[in-house]
Amino acid sequence: MAIRNGIAALCLVLLATPVMAQIDPLDELDSLAGASVDPGAGLVFARQQVVRGDLIGAVATTERIIALHPESDDALLFHASLLCRLDDPEGARAEIAELPAGRGGDWGPVVAACGPGIRRRG
Amino acid sequence: MAQALRRGLGGAFVIAMAGLSLGGVAIGAGGVSTVGINAVVYNNVRLKSAGAPQAHVAVVRERVGLGDEVQTGGRSQLQVLLLDKTTFTVGAGARVTIDRFVYDPSRGTRSMAASVVKGAFRFMSGRPDRAGTTSIRTPIASIGVRGTIVEGVVGPAAAEIAAGESAVGPRVRVDPATASLILLRGPGARTQGRLSPGAIDVTAGGRTVSVTQPMRAVFVPAAGMAPIGPFVISQRGYDGMRALFFPLLAQRLGLNIPGERPFTPYGNGQRNERPLPPVLYGYPGGDRPGRGPGYDTPGFPGSGQGFPDFPSEPQGGQGGQGQRTMSTTPQPAGQPSNAPSPKPSPTYSPQPSPSPTRVPGKP
Numbered sequence: 001m002a003i004r005n006g007i008a009a010l011c012l013v014l015l016a017t018p019v020m021a022q023i024d025p026l027d028e029l030d031s032l033a034g035a036s037v038d039p040g041a042g043l044v045f046a047r048q049q050v051v052r053g054d055l056i057g058a059v060a061t062t063e064r065i066i067a068l069h070p071e072s073d074d075a076l077l078f079h080a081s082l083l084c085r086l087d088d089p090e091g092a093r094a095e096i097a098e099l100p101a102g103r104g105g106d107w108g109p110v111v112a113a114c115g116p117g118i119r120r121r122g
Numbered sequence: 123m124a125q126a127l128r129r130g131l132g133g134a135f136v137i138a139m140a141g142l143s144l145g146g147v148a149i150g151a152g153g154v155s156t157v158g159i160n161a162v163v164y165n166n167v168r169l170k171s172a173g174a175p176q177a178h179v180a181v182v183r184e185r186v187g188l189g190d191e192v193q194t195g196g197r198s199q200l201q202v203l204l205l206d207k208t209t210f211t212v213g214a215g216a217r218v219t220i221d222r223f224v225y226d227p228s229r230g231t232r233s234m235a236a237s238v239v240k241g242a243f244r245f246m247s248g249r250p251d252r253a254g255t256t257s258i259r260t261p262i263a264s265i266g267v268r269g270t271i272v273e274g275v276v277g278p279a280a281a282e283i284a285a286g287e288s289a290v291g292p293r294v295r296v297d298p299a300t301a302s303l304i305l306l307r308g309p310g311a312r313t314q315g316r317l318s319p320g321a322i323d324v325t326a327g328g329r330t331v332s333v334t335q336p337m338r339a340v341f342v343p344a345a346g347m348a349p350i351g352p353f354v355i356s357q358r359g360y361d362g363m364r365a366l367f368f369p370l371l372a373q374r375l376g377l378n379i380p381g382e383r384p385f386t387p388y389g390n391g392q393r394n395e396r397p398l399p400p401v402l403y404g405y406p407g408g409d410r411p412g413r414g415p416g417y418d419t420p421g422f423p424g425s426g427q428g429f430p431d432f433p434s435e436p437q438g439g440q441g442g443q444g445q446r447t448m449s450t451t452p453q454p455a456g457q458p459s460n461a462p463s464p465k466p467s468p469t470y471s472p473q474p475s476p477s478p479t480r481v482p483g484k485p
Binding site: 057 | 159162368
């Protein structure tokens with residue numbers, strides 16, 4: 001009986017081990033840092049974070065993209081949309097105002113989050 | 123058999139929880155407590171471990187320990203991801219230390235304290251502070267943070283930004299060495315994402331000011347003085363803060379970077395309403411418009427390469443000199459792999475730390 005108990009416990013520990021390995025916090029942080037190296041892939045990841053309800057995580061990811069790729073209008077606009085979701089429309093307008101006139105970029109998320117009036121530069 | 127399974131399950135649960143806790147709480151086996159990693163390193167960023175004789179060049183994904191002092195030069199940036207996914211960004215010209223970090227993932231609690239001697243910082247909580255505390259100290263103020271996004275700047279850049287704010291103006295007695303400007307960025311009361319609205323309490327000079335709305339700032343001009351505010355920060359002030367955290371973006375958008383020139387309070391009791399002169403910072407490669415006095419301009423304080431307080435070593439960061447390459451392997455101290463330029467760094471002559479100044483004509 002004791003042997004069977006021990007085997008059962010060992011099996012469960014072995015089953016739990018991959019789970020523990022997956023949630024090593026430092027590995028997870030490494031993955032997060034790596035996710036924003038490429039602006040396109042980073043934005044995809046940030047949108048996934050939004051879908052999961054992790055708005056703060058999405059802001060952090062987007063800020064890493066902006067830090068490394070300031071030319072990405074999509075990242076700047078997506079960051080502004082996140083500010084609106086966080087109820088900081090003034091911050092979003094201030095960031096939009098920084099963008100050069102005649103800018104391109106994906107305005108969909110920012111208009112959806114902030115309203116169509118956001119296109120009028122603050 | 124059912125009993126055995128229950129026993130086995132209980133044992134596995136305890137082991138799993140122990141693994142989680144040991145992985146999460148900032149307690150290290152070798153006496154060094156890892157609190158996070160460097161997620162973004164740009165330009166001149168160094169880390170000085172507690173007890174180490176000198177700082178070393180920071181690299182991406184390097185582990186950050188409790189008590190490590192972050193030192194950044196002009197136009198530099200470090201983003202640290204802490205174990206609970208809190209983001210702590212350090213902007214230009216900063217000295218910042220994470221003094222305390224205790225994270226219990228099983229309870230979802232985190233307690234953290236950081237001190238900012240000078241420069242720009244930005245704190246973004248990884249999760250709502252259900253329990254525990256977060257506090258940030260500057261030389262003259264303490265900031266109590268409640269699950270929020272907050273940023274601030276200490277030193278001449280703070281004095282420069284605040285002087286342009288109508289709520290502060292140029293007539294306030296300011297100590298440019300320690301002046302502290304703190305800005306709440308959110309979340310606001312109607313935030314999405316099941317987050318708590320952000321709030322900060324700024325204490326200085328025996329008085330505490332609470333800030334509960336995004337884009338509201340508080341300014342502490344000098345030691346012993348009460349906070350001024352909260353006030354809505356201007357577009358120019360916001361741009362200045364942003365330029366300190368995103369130097370490459372500042373170059374792209376042509377934003378003025380506060381604190382790059384010695385701060386002088388506007389005299390004669392008059393407010394300088396003139397807009398700041400345009401500052402054109404060229405991309406080092408010269409492949410972007412707006413080339414002007416920039417990284418390579420000797421004698422331009424804070425122009426990116428000068429480290430006011432560090433011994434002369436190769437400068438670098440994540441791609442330094444505008445080359446944004448990603449280094450993923452931590453390097454031993456003193457052997458930076460990310461120092462791209464063999465050029466000697468222009469010397470930055472730091473301004474002597476002035477005593478609080480008073481504008482002539484004012485009591």
